Amino acid sequence: MAIEQEVCSWGDTVHYLNPPKIFRACEGSYLYDEENKPYLDLQMWYSACNFGYKNERINNAIKDQMDRMGQLASQFLFEEKVILSKKLVDANQKRFGLKGRVHFNVGGSQAIEDSLKLVRNYKKKNLNFAFMGGYHGRTLGATAITSSYRYRERFGHFSDRALFIPFPYCFRCPYGKNLDSCDYYCVKEFEKLFESEYYSIYNPRTKDCEYAAFYVEPIQGTGGYVKAPPEYFKKLKKILDQANILLVDDEIQMGFYRTGKLWSIEHYGVKPDIIVFGKSLTNGINPLSGLWAREELINPSIWPPGSTHSTFSSNPIGVRAGLEVMSIIEEKDYETTVAQKGQKFLEGLKKLKKKYKNIGDVDGIGLALRIEICEADGFTPSKALTDKILEEGLKGDLEYKNKRYGLVLDVGGYYKNVFTLAPSLEITDEEIDMAISLLDQLFRRVF
Structure with missing residues (x-):
């Protein structure tokens, strides 16, 4: 990290976190940190890896x-x-x-x-x-x-x-x-x-x-x-x-x-x-x-x-x-499976919206999904809350079925208050359930 501070241009990357996160490996829907801890990735490199990390066929x-x-x-x-x-x-x-x-x-x-x-x-x-x-x-x-x-x-x-x-x-x-x-x-x-x-x-x-x-x-x-x-x-x-x-x-x-x-x-x-x-x-x-x-x-x-x-x-x-x-x-019949998985994911997000007044909007089409984070009025954009949720997800201390995970999210939107979710098209139903659970934990912490 000390070397990076001296020799790397920050202009070709995004230093949102201080310090930036270092990952060592990837597979399927997960990135792995230096301790080999899994991070469920819900943005898949800005939708560049639709077919999962380290896809064997490709x-x-x-x-x-x-x-x-x-x-x-x-x-x-x-x-x-x-x-x-x-x-x-x-x-x-x-x-x-x-x-x-x-x-x-x-x-x-x-x-x-x-x-x-x-x-x-x-x-x-x-x-x-x-x-x-x-x-x-x-x-x-x-x-x-x-x-x-x-x-x-x-x-x-x-x-x-x-x-x-x-x-x-x-x-x-x-x-x-x-x-x-x-x-x-x-x-x-x-x-x-x-x-x-x-x-x-x-x-x-x-x-x-x-x-x-x-x-x-x-x-x-x-x-x-x-x-x-x-x-x-x-x-x-x-x-x-x-x-x-x-x-x-x-x-x-x-x-x-x-x-x-x-x-x-x-x-x-x-x-x-x-x-x-x-x-x-x-x-x-x-x-x-x-x-x-x-x-x-x-x-x-x-x-x-x-x-x-x-x-x-x-x-x-x-x-x-x-x-x-x-x-x-x-x-593969992605037209069918992506629609089905997207509907399941969106239904989970809608339940979270009902639970938390700071979620102003959830929507999606297929596996392109959004969560708009707002102030308590449910409409005023909150970049501060969005940034806090992102940082908490990368701490790697969330729990699911007695195991620790991190959660990788991406922020977009006109006011930088939207989580743009683009999970792998190969994400499983179990991983969708995990994603909703991990998001729920993050929202409880921050809201």
Whole structure:
């Protein structure tokens, strides 16, 4: 720890705890500390490890690839890349009825960058819409469409900064409305932007818009696992289509069955123009990411060789891990099991909400779940209580069936008062019961 204080940059990590926690091992749903004590992980590396730590099938596939061909420059082809691309393209053809192609990179932010280039190349425009509360990464381009000013403030002027639109965060409606009676007021407010040229972005006469695309997370990740109401994206997509604006779907956190679907946007019945993915494509083993785009946006005549490049994109290790992930997805019925496990987990969270007045909201879709921590009024955000619960969980002194555990949680939300729960898709019913019990212990301590 003393060495770390002197030689490590704090800019590439998050020093929320003092001192930071050190872990030595991982397996399944657990991390293990220096004393080999298990910590039930309910965030799985920001949803990067959907299929459990040290997944035997994925690890063995990587070892096999290492022994055969672990390294290859990305200007050459190898069989696994073609097959993985085919699986992803076929999956989207089945879901959306659209022909498209897949393009790889490393890390979610880099895939977002490629999507921005793709949009600019196709639309010849550089401005985009994005949501308040949205998170798309920390590279300069991704930061420009990420709503938090904190990520931009030390880096000067962002001339391509997105126009941020309020997300339909119904528990804290930005318009002070109620979903039961609002008649999707938020969508109507967005639609007003296109009524007159004097609203600054659109000419109704020429049907030309200054903005090229709308970047969305159907379920906001860092924003606190906030999900849009059922008809929201259908209504939004209708406006975008009329104004010839592309819909870019960021599935970096929610993709690969986190919500019980391959892509979270499937819950809303709309067809995206671009899908950006990453994280659990390789179960967190390798920084491989990518995008899928409709054929007319990405075919070689409009997006020729060398349009963009990354040395480690489509590297053999990452691609082989991704291929194994897709094989697992094809063999298992995650659509059913994730929905069932998510419902069981959510029912437990609802019982805790009834028990503790400081829990303002619980919600979820599949195994993307949220707990909003508030003051005693059940609405005023409480970052202090949230931080305290997080710290208590990492002490490793919780008990379940006469054994000691820690609990790994992640904090998100507009006010940093939301626990965003993303357990392994392989979490067992017993581990869900344990999670509810450990959360109950933490809440008793802090509330």
